[in-house]
Amino acid sequence: GAVVSQHPSWVICKSGTSVKIECRSLDFQATTMFWYRQFPKQSLMLMATSNEGSKATYEQGVEKDKFLINHASLTLSTLTVTSAHPEDSSFYICSAGGGGLWNEQFFGPGTRLTVL
Protein backbone atom coordinates (compact mmCIF):
# COMPACT_ATOMS: atom_id res chain seq x y z
CA GLY A 1 0.00 0.00 0.00
CA ALA A 2 0.91 3.67 -0.16
CA VAL A 3 3.31 5.03 2.45
CA VAL A 4 2.92 8.22 4.44
CA SER A 5 5.66 9.44 6.74
CA GLN A 6 5.67 12.04 9.49
CA HIS A 7 8.55 13.93 10.98
CA PRO A 8 9.38 14.20 13.75
CA SER A 9 7.93 11.14 15.43
CA TRP A 10 8.08 12.90 18.75
CA VAL A 11 8.95 16.38 19.95
CA ILE A 12 9.24 18.10 23.31
CA CYS A 13 9.16 21.88 23.38
CA LYS A 14 8.85 24.74 25.80
CA SER A 15 5.61 26.64 26.22
CA GLY A 16 5.39 29.56 23.82
CA THR A 17 7.51 28.08 21.07
CA SER A 18 6.28 26.92 17.66
CA VAL A 19 6.58 23.40 16.35
CA LYS A 20 6.39 22.23 12.74
CA ILE A 21 5.28 18.71 11.83
CA GLU A 22 5.78 17.36 8.33
CA CYS A 23 3.61 14.83 6.53
CA ARG A 24 4.90 13.29 3.32
CA SER A 25 3.39 10.86 0.85
CA LEU A 26 6.37 8.80 -0.28
CA ASP A 27 5.14 6.91 -3.31
CA PHE A 28 2.04 8.70 -4.53
CA GLN A 29 0.77 12.19 -5.12
CA ALA A 30 -1.58 13.25 -2.36
CA THR A 31 -4.26 15.52 -3.64
CA THR A 32 -5.78 15.80 -0.21
CA MET A 33 -4.21 15.58 3.21
CA PHE A 34 -5.96 15.46 6.55
CA TRP A 35 -4.69 16.36 10.01
CA TYR A 36 -6.07 14.63 13.08
CA ARG A 37 -5.50 15.02 16.77
CA GLN A 38 -5.79 12.15 19.22
CA PHE A 39 -5.90 12.47 22.98
CA PRO A 40 -4.99 9.47 25.15
CA LYS A 41 -7.55 6.68 24.87
CA GLN A 42 -9.69 8.81 22.60
CA SER A 43 -10.68 8.66 18.98
CA LEU A 44 -9.17 10.70 16.19
CA MET A 45 -10.61 14.18 15.82
CA LEU A 46 -10.28 15.77 12.41
CA MET A 47 -8.64 19.16 12.65
CA ALA A 48 -8.46 20.23 9.01
CA THR A 49 -8.48 19.11 5.41
CA SER A 50 -6.00 20.52 2.94
CA ASN A 51 -5.88 20.33 -0.82
CA GLU A 52 -2.65 21.00 -2.65
CA GLY A 53 -2.27 24.64 -3.55
CA SER A 54 -5.29 25.91 -1.67
CA LYS A 55 -6.13 27.00 1.86
CA ALA A 56 -6.97 24.37 4.40
CA THR A 57 -10.52 23.84 5.58
CA TYR A 58 -10.66 23.77 9.36
CA GLU A 59 -13.18 21.93 11.49
CA GLN A 60 -15.35 23.88 13.86
CA GLY A 61 -13.51 24.80 17.04
CA VAL A 62 -10.02 24.49 15.55
CA GLU A 63 -8.09 27.77 15.64
CA LYS A 64 -6.72 28.59 12.22
CA ASP A 65 -4.10 30.97 13.56
CA LYS A 66 -2.84 28.47 16.06
CA PHE A 67 -2.65 25.44 13.80
CA LEU A 68 -1.16 26.61 10.52
CA ILE A 69 -1.42 24.15 7.67
CA ASN A 70 0.48 24.41 4.43
CA HIS A 71 0.04 21.95 1.55
CA ALA A 72 2.60 23.36 -0.86
CA SER A 73 3.15 20.27 -2.98
CA LEU A 74 1.47 17.00 -3.85
CA THR A 75 3.77 15.13 -1.48
CA LEU A 76 4.13 17.44 1.50
CA SER A 77 1.86 19.06 4.03
CA THR A 78 3.00 20.78 7.21
CA LEU A 79 1.22 21.54 10.46
CA THR A 80 2.72 24.30 12.59
CA VAL A 81 1.54 24.61 16.17
CA THR A 82 2.21 28.25 17.00
CA SER A 83 2.89 29.47 20.53
CA ALA A 84 2.36 25.99 21.88
CA HIS A 85 0.95 25.48 25.36
CA PRO A 86 0.71 22.35 27.53
CA GLU A 87 -2.92 21.81 26.46
CA ASP A 88 -1.66 21.38 22.88
CA SER A 89 0.20 18.25 23.95
CA SER A 90 -1.30 15.43 21.94
CA PHE A 91 -0.71 12.83 19.24
CA TYR A 92 -1.02 14.40 15.80
CA ILE A 93 -1.70 12.11 12.86
CA CYS A 94 -1.86 12.99 9.19
CA SER A 95 -3.43 11.03 6.39
CA ALA A 96 -3.24 11.41 2.64
CA GLY A 97 -5.47 10.51 -0.24
CA GLY A 98 -5.06 10.75 -3.98
CA GLY A 99 -3.10 9.31 -6.86
CA GLY A 100 -6.07 7.32 -8.05
CA LEU A 101 -6.47 5.63 -4.67
CA TRP A 102 -9.71 7.45 -4.33
CA ASN A 103 -11.44 5.51 -1.64
CA GLU A 104 -8.62 5.28 0.87
CA GLN A 105 -6.76 7.53 3.21
CA PHE A 106 -3.29 6.39 4.18
CA PHE A 107 -2.17 7.34 7.64
CA GLY A 108 1.17 8.49 8.86
CA PRO A 109 2.69 6.99 12.02
CA GLY A 110 1.85 10.06 14.09
CA THR A 111 3.82 12.69 15.99
CA ARG A 112 3.76 12.87 19.76
CA LEU A 113 3.95 16.50 20.90
CA THR A 114 4.70 17.31 24.51
CA VAL A 115 4.70 20.96 25.57
CA LEU A 116 6.36 21.69 28.90
Next chain:
Amino acid sequence: GEDVEQSLFLSVREGDSSVINCTYTDSSSTYLYWYKQEPGAGLQLLTYIFSNMDMKQDQRLTVLLNKKDKHLSLRIADTQTGDSAIYFCAESWGGYSTLTFGKGTMLLVSP
Protein backbone atom coordinates in the same frame (compact mmCIF):
# COMPACT_ATOMS: atom_id res chain seq x y z
CA GLY B 1 -25.02 14.70 13.33
CA GLU B 2 -22.94 11.75 12.40
CA ASP B 3 -22.02 9.38 15.18
CA VAL B 4 -20.13 6.11 15.35
CA GLU B 5 -20.32 3.98 18.47
CA GLN B 6 -18.17 1.07 19.59
CA SER B 7 -17.77 -0.94 22.74
CA LEU B 8 -14.58 0.13 24.50
CA PHE B 9 -12.95 -3.13 25.46
CA LEU B 10 -12.81 -6.79 24.46
CA SER B 11 -10.72 -9.54 25.98
CA VAL B 12 -10.23 -12.93 24.35
CA ARG B 13 -7.91 -15.91 24.60
CA GLU B 14 -5.41 -16.72 21.92
CA GLY B 15 -6.96 -18.98 19.29
CA ASP B 16 -10.52 -17.81 19.94
CA SER B 17 -12.50 -15.65 17.56
CA SER B 18 -12.97 -11.96 18.32
CA VAL B 19 -15.99 -9.96 17.26
CA ILE B 20 -15.87 -6.19 17.44
CA ASN B 21 -19.11 -4.33 16.89
CA CYS B 22 -19.89 -0.85 15.63
CA THR B 23 -23.04 1.14 15.00
CA TYR B 24 -23.33 4.28 12.92
CA THR B 25 -26.03 6.82 12.26
CA ASP B 26 -25.31 8.27 8.82
CA SER B 27 -27.37 6.23 6.38
CA SER B 28 -25.67 7.95 3.44
CA SER B 29 -22.29 6.46 4.33
CA THR B 30 -20.83 4.79 1.29
CA TYR B 31 -17.77 3.16 2.78
CA LEU B 32 -17.24 1.61 6.18
CA TYR B 33 -13.75 0.89 7.40
CA TRP B 34 -11.87 -0.97 10.06
CA TYR B 35 -8.54 0.41 11.20
CA LYS B 36 -6.00 -1.03 13.64
CA GLN B 37 -3.82 1.12 15.87
CA GLU B 38 -0.94 -0.34 17.83
CA PRO B 39 0.47 1.60 20.81
CA GLY B 40 2.16 4.85 19.79
CA ALA B 41 1.55 4.24 16.10
CA GLY B 42 -0.67 5.55 13.35
CA LEU B 43 -3.64 3.78 11.88
CA GLN B 44 -3.42 0.79 9.61
CA LEU B 45 -6.33 0.10 7.29
CA LEU B 46 -7.42 -3.48 7.79
CA THR B 47 -10.37 -3.67 5.46
CA TYR B 48 -13.33 -1.74 4.18
CA ILE B 49 -16.75 -2.58 2.84
CA PHE B 50 -18.92 -0.79 0.36
CA SER B 51 -22.42 -0.03 1.59
CA ASN B 52 -24.12 -2.28 -0.95
CA MET B 53 -22.30 -5.33 0.37
CA ASP B 54 -23.39 -7.57 3.25
CA MET B 55 -20.13 -9.34 3.88
CA LYS B 56 -16.49 -9.22 3.01
CA GLN B 57 -13.88 -11.79 3.91
CA ASP B 58 -10.14 -11.29 3.82
CA GLN B 59 -8.08 -14.13 5.29
CA ARG B 60 -8.77 -14.12 9.04
CA LEU B 61 -11.00 -11.05 8.84
CA THR B 62 -14.73 -11.11 8.15
CA VAL B 63 -16.76 -7.92 7.96
CA LEU B 64 -20.53 -8.07 8.26
CA LEU B 65 -22.74 -5.11 7.43
CA ASN B 66 -26.39 -4.81 8.36
CA LYS B 67 -27.37 -1.64 6.60
CA LYS B 68 -30.93 -1.70 7.90
CA ASP B 69 -29.73 -1.64 11.50
CA LYS B 70 -26.60 0.42 10.67
CA HIS B 71 -24.48 -2.22 12.34
CA LEU B 72 -20.98 -3.23 11.32
CA SER B 73 -18.89 -5.99 12.80
CA LEU B 74 -15.34 -7.27 12.43
CA ARG B 75 -14.62 -10.89 13.18
CA ILE B 76 -11.03 -11.98 13.64
CA ALA B 77 -10.60 -15.73 13.43
CA ASP B 78 -7.88 -17.53 15.39
CA THR B 79 -6.96 -14.37 17.27
CA GLN B 80 -3.27 -14.01 18.05
CA THR B 81 -1.44 -11.96 20.69
CA GLY B 82 -0.20 -9.75 17.87
CA ASP B 83 -3.79 -8.75 17.22
CA SER B 84 -3.86 -6.88 20.53
CA ALA B 85 -4.48 -3.26 19.57
CA ILE B 86 -7.19 -0.65 19.33
CA TYR B 87 -9.64 -1.15 16.49
CA PHE B 88 -11.52 1.80 15.03
CA CYS B 89 -14.48 1.65 12.75
CA ALA B 90 -15.06 4.62 10.51
CA GLU B 91 -17.51 5.78 7.89
CA SER B 92 -17.29 8.10 4.93
CA TRP B 93 -19.01 8.99 1.71
CA GLY B 94 -15.96 7.74 -0.19
CA GLY B 95 -13.46 9.59 -2.27
CA TYR B 96 -11.50 12.02 -0.16
CA SER B 97 -14.43 12.81 2.08
CA THR B 98 -14.08 13.07 5.82
CA LEU B 99 -13.75 9.93 7.89
CA THR B 100 -15.83 9.80 11.05
CA PHE B 101 -14.28 7.50 13.61
CA GLY B 102 -15.68 5.62 16.54
CA LYS B 103 -13.87 5.87 19.87
CA GLY B 104 -12.10 2.58 19.31
CA THR B 105 -12.28 -0.87 20.87
CA MET B 106 -9.25 -2.08 22.76
CA LEU B 107 -8.70 -5.78 22.02
CA LEU B 108 -6.60 -7.66 24.52
CA VAL B 109 -5.53 -11.16 23.56
CA SER B 110 -4.18 -13.31 26.35
CA PRO B 111 -2.05 -16.43 25.84
